[in-house]
Amino acid sequence: MSETDYMLAVEGLTVSFDGFRAVDDLTFYVDRNEIRVIIGPNGAGKTTVLDLICGRTKASAGSIKFQNEELRTLKEHQIVRRGVGRKFQTPSIYDDLTVFENLEISFPRGRGVFGALAFRRDAEVRDRVEEVAKTIFLADALQRRAEFLSHGQKQWLEIGMLLIQQPSLMMLDEPVAGMSVAERKKTAELLHTITAGRSVLVVEHDMGFVEDIAHRVTVMHQGKILSEGTLAHVKADQRVVDVYLGH
């Protein structure tokens, strides 16, 4: 594979489950500072693409280069440490812990067993947690147990848990699912403020939200790329209208 300037270069990526090709010879590139949204009908393989990039699913063929480093041979935690953050579809936070503790656990220090035992909550940690909490609109909720947050706040908290690791690539799986209109607006603002210096890869169904955030859009269908470009470009593509937008 060639040397690239792209943040993420996915080439010929394929995975099959019992002969079924969930992702089939997929090639796409994500630029620095870009917000890329993947859309497509259910079962198109969108979430599988995120799973492949973060190492949760192992690819059958192809390459995934992140800042020119192949990710396919790395383990999940190594991929995270290289700077790839992943938010799951349903809010995945630690219910038993406070908002502060949720963010603190995600703070990238003391990641070994004994490092975690020796970890101290110093000023650096406290400042960083407070800074991130402010960004994700939870500055007043730091001492609240995470299970008592609203659904939208839980989504933000998980985004904050990625943010505190300062990833170069953030992958968000349906970040506004189940959010109110006001919350969606705030989330779109949030994504715009945090994208400076990093790339964001989003899987989303909500077209209004896609319009708010997307720099470029990739449309997937049956494991393949159907169309790619600006939102206006893909909306005008008749094949996209047929399989996805026409419904």
Place this chain on the structure above:
Amino acid sequence: MSLLARLNTPERRELLWLAIFSVIILVVLPSILEPFRLNLFGKYLTYGFVTLGLVICWGDAGILSLGQGVFFGLGGYCMAMFLKLEASSVANTKIQSTPGIPDFMDWNQITHLPFFWQPFHSLAFSLAAVVVVPTVLALVIGVAMFKRRVGGTYFAIITQAIAAILTILIIGQQGYTGGVNGITDLRTLWGWDIRTDHAKTILYFVSAIALILCILAARVVRMSKLGRLLRALRDREDRVRFSGYEVANFKIFAFCFAAAVAGIGGAMFTLQVGFMSPSLIGIVPSIEMVIFCAVGGRTSLLGAVYGALLVNWAKTTFSEDLPQLWLLAMGGLFIAVVLAFPNGLAGIFRLAIDRLPKGPGGRRQPGITPVVAEQAGAPQ
């Protein structure tokens, strides 16, 4: 400031409960119990080591081990081997055909002390082995299982199989292990007779203090980020993994910690009871240890230790009068606790405390909600 107001943080209250526990086992019990009963409580305390390890391993990290008897037994056997060698001096065993080796070896026509028994002439080696042997076995099992992402029920079944294997191995290798009788007739520790009432009382205090130290060590783990991570990965393993942690290593740590303290408990058992045998470490005792922990409360260190004391005390009391009913009663108790009080006695106690009126300035702490499930559904 009133006392109640000073105790308004969970950490400080926890220390108060620990102080009360320490007074009970160091002052109250020794002053009200005759030596025989005190020695029984000393035996119960040794199960407290196992249950406090289970709090870290099972309650926090969500790893159910049905093989803690293995680690308890390994610690106990390491201690017993040292004591047996001391009791088998040439002078004590001159009627044997090979004097100077343990009696059961002589009965099995063994004429040399096997190589793995040799280092147990050293007390320092034996004491280290009490902790190191269980920990290393837990490390091997942990690496083999957790690195391959074996967990939940499968892991529990495997630990149970290991408990069965170890028992069969010990029973089958009678000449090297003492077989089904175990290692018996232990007499002295560095020349100090451990069979007298006075010695047993001293050993009781040694157990009690060691137990308190282990509780403090477990507290350090639980209050650190490591402890929070264990609870986090119990419920959200993938979230922890995708926050840059190697989850398997944390599970291995929890399992090894539980094994190490169980080993210390086993050694204290051998010292106080005067023997160690396979009947104490197999499948049934291992499951009983889990029951002690569940009844006391698997998310509370002190709860789990009280659980070990209370259930064992009840066992002794009931089986003196109604031995047939005891097993049924224990099974019923386990089911009742799991169904009605997932956090055991400690959960009931916390509920009661939360309902108490607080002193001025004393802030109410939200009640601890029950741990719902071991295996939270994997996030999409």
